[in-house]
Amino acid sequence: MEKEKLSFYSLQDNGESLKKIHIYESGISAGFPSPAEDYLDVDLNLHRYLVKNPASTFFIVAKGHSMEKAGIGNDDLLVVDKSLKAKNNDIVIAVVNGEFTVKRYIDLNGKICLRAETEISNYPDIEISDSIDFEIWGIVTHTIHSNR
Amino acid sequence: MIVLADCNNFYASCERVFNPKLKNKPVIVLSNNDGCVIARSNESKALGIQMGEPAFKIKDIIIKHRVYVFSTNFALYGDMSSRVMSILKDESPLTEIYSIDEAFMDFSTISDYDKLAYKIKEKVSISTGIPVSFGVAKTKTLAKVANHIAKKYTTDNIFVMNDSVKILKKFPISKVWGIGRSNSSMLINHGVKTAYDFINLNENWVQQKMSIVGLKILRELKGIQCFDINDYPKRKKSICTSRTFPKDSNNLKYIEQAISNHATRCAEKLRKEKSCALHIGVFLNVNRFKNSDKYQNGFRTAMFEVATNDTMKIIEASKLLLKSIYRKNIFYKKAGVIMGDIVPQNQVQLHLFNDSSQDIKIKKLLENVDFINKKMGRNTIKFLAQGLAKREKLKQENLSPCYTTRWEDILKIDC
Numbered sequence: 049m050e051k052e053k054l055s056f057y058s059l060q061d062n063g064e065s066l067k068k069i070h071i072y073e074s075g076i077s078a079g080f081p082s083p084a085e086d087y088l089d090v091d092l093n094l095h096r097y098l099v100k101n102p103a104s105t106f107f108i109v110a111k112g113h114s115m116e117k118a119g120i121g122n123d124d125l126l127v128v129d130k131s132l133k134a135k136n137n138d139i140v141i142a143v144v145n146g147e148f149t150v151k152r153y154i155d156l157n158g159k160i161c162l163r164a165e166t167e168i169s170n171y172p173d174i175e176i177s178d179s180i181d182f183e184i185w186g187i188v189t190h191t192i193h194s195n196r
Numbered sequence: 197m198i199v200l201a202d203c204n205n206f207y208a209s210c211e212r213v214f215n216p217k218l219k220n221k222p223v224i225v226l227s228n229n230d231g232c233v234i235a236r237s238n239e240s241k242a243l244g245i246q247m248g249e250p251a252f253k254i255k256d257i258i259i260k261h262r263v264y265v266f267s268t269n270f271a272l273y274g275d276m277s278s279r280v281m282s283i284l285k286d287e288s289p290l291t292e293i294y295s296i297d298e299a300f301m302d303f304s305t306i307s308d309y310d311k312l313a314y315k316i317k318e319k320v321s322i323s324t325g326i327p328v329s330f331g332v333a334k335t336k337t338l339a340k341v342a343n344h345i346a347k348k349y350t351t352d353n354i355f356v357m358n359d360s361v362k363i364l365k366k367f368p369i370s371k372v373w374g375i376g377r378s379n380s381s382m383l384i385n386h387g388v389k390t391a392y393d394f395i396n397l398n399e400n401w402v403q404q405k406m407s408i409v410g411l412k413i414l415r416e417l418k419g420i421q422c423f424d425i426n427d428y429p430k431r432k433k434s435i436c437t438s439r440t441f442p443k444d445s446n447n448l449k450y451i452e453q454a455i456s457n458h459a460t461r462c463a464e465k466l467r468k469e470k471s472c473a474l475h476i477g478v479f480l481n482v483n484r485f486k487n488s489d490k491y492q493n494g495f496r497t498a499m500f501e502v503a504t505n506d507t508m509k510i511i512e513a514s515k516l517l518l519k520s521i522y523r524k525n526i527f528y529k530k531a532g533v534i535m536g537d538i539v540p541q542n543q544v545q546l547h548l549f550n551d552s553s554q555d556i557k558i559k560k561l562l563e564n565v566d567f568i569n570k571k572m573g574r575n576t577i578k579f580l581a582q583g584l585a586k587r588e589k590l591k592q593e594n595l596s597p598c599y600t601t602r603w604e605d606i607l608k609i610d611c
Contacts (some may be wrong), residue, residue: 103279103286104323106600109608120611131323141609143216150611164611183216185325 104131117165127190139188197309199301200339204327206297207235210276213325214599222263229591267592275600279324287316292425302425310356333357336423337416340373364391374413437461438532446527453583458533459514463507472503474537478517483529494521503544511581
């Protein structure tokens with residue numbers, strides 16, 4: 049009889065809202081247990097996957113539509129690492145004149161601008177000049193989007 | 197070398213990380229129940245706002261200079277502290293967390309100590325947004341001095357103290373770590389004004405006047421290490437829970453409930469640390485702005501036959517002590533329970549007539565209460581003495597969101 053492929057998900061609340069997922073690859077058979085089973089128990093921890101630097105990682109909710117083409121919709125959850133240095137084309141959390149914003153970071157040979165990515169309406173590029181109080185707060189490393 | 201890392205204006209800085217409008221603006225954080233100033237940004241210090249000042253006294257300054265006022269948000273500060281500390285621990289060979297915003301690091305094995313200090317300092321401020329000052333010196337006490345210099349007189353908030361004599365000559369004795377108020381006035385009376393004057397005193401005289409601790413401080417200032425870096429958390433010597441009432445009260449029932457709540461918290465803290473306490477004290481404080489007679493404050497202690505962490509015993513004792521100090525015509529401002537002589541729970545001296553079967557039953561009961569309260573929130577199960585009313589809300593009119601510890605509070609950014 050062909051062995052049915054079964055996966056077990058053990059949902060364990062570890063005090064946070066993210067759950068641990070265990071996947072058993074061999075499925076269940078009533079006969080001789082696979083000696084390899086012990087080695088196949090993979091612990092997939094989504095939090096660990098998304099958060100490489102726990103001390104410097106913050107979660108932020110995006111509000112608005114200016115980054116929709118970059119895959120960031122209204123109410124999406126952003127994983128933000130403060131410890132990373134901004135590179136050209138990163139999506140960043142920036143502080144411009146005391147206000148937070150989420151934008152694409154464009155570095156054209158030292159000329160910095162922040163760009164919105166949307167089709168809905170026109171958001172002009174924010175060019176960073178000396179007169180603007182500007183700071184990169186963190187780098188958006190992941191976007192978590194709910195499909196329901 | 198020893199390094200002391202100390203976050204600058206920590207609570208105010210935590211608020212700033214999530215609220216960039218506060219940059220370069222005066223910020224203060226108030227204690228529980230929005231009573232007194234417990235943190236100030238540099239701008240607030242420049243306005244002359246003092247540490248510990250009651251909020252109502254500086255109302256005019258707050259309005260006139262548009263000072264941003266925050267209630268204590270310990271969830272936020274605690275989380276930011278653990279981020280800072282985890283970086284320090286990762287980067288340094290040995291770290292002792294000294295308080296919520298300070299840590300000592302042992303760099304004795306590192307030759308490029310100033311380079312590493314700079315690197316760690318940068319990493320902390322980039323990763324967390326919290327500015328931090330580093331004092332580097334031969335001993336803990338000197339590192340404290342160096343940190344003071346780093347904060348006050350350097351632009352990059354780091355100071356490596358190689359020649360201490362020059363600095364100690366200008367460093368007031370009252371600011372030296374571990375020199376209490378009474379010792380410093382005693383020393384000043386003997387003409388000892390600076391830390392340098394102090395290290396030139398006769399060691400025997402210092403030990404006689406200030407005990408062995410005073411002598412250790414003196415030697416540390418000379419560059420001889422007397423205080424070790426403890427990288428393990430010490431078992432607490434005493435535990436205290438107290439709170440200011442939202443409004444002064446002379447209602448015994450009300451105060452009794454407050455005391456029972458504090459007693460319960462103390463017992464929980466003891467069990468969490470797997471320890472027991474032999475002594476218990478209860479205190480009642482009057483409002484010193486309304487009562488000139490400070491002798492109206494009440495404090496009384498008692499000793500258990502056997503050291504305990506049993507909530508029921510602790511509540512019972514605290515209620516008895518309360519009744520012995522409470523006076524009907526006095527309005528009290530604050531009540532608290534303090535527990536001392538703390539021993540590990542497995543080293544408790546038993547007493548001849550211990551009923552161990554009863555003890556085991558109670559131990560099991562309390563374990564279950566702790567478990568349920570941990571899972572479902574504090575005071576899900578509580579003792580009747582704590583009162584049936586919902587946990588009294590702290591007065592926190594200016595509480596910022598718990599940005600890092602609650603989903604519904606996380607930072608929202610327009611884009």
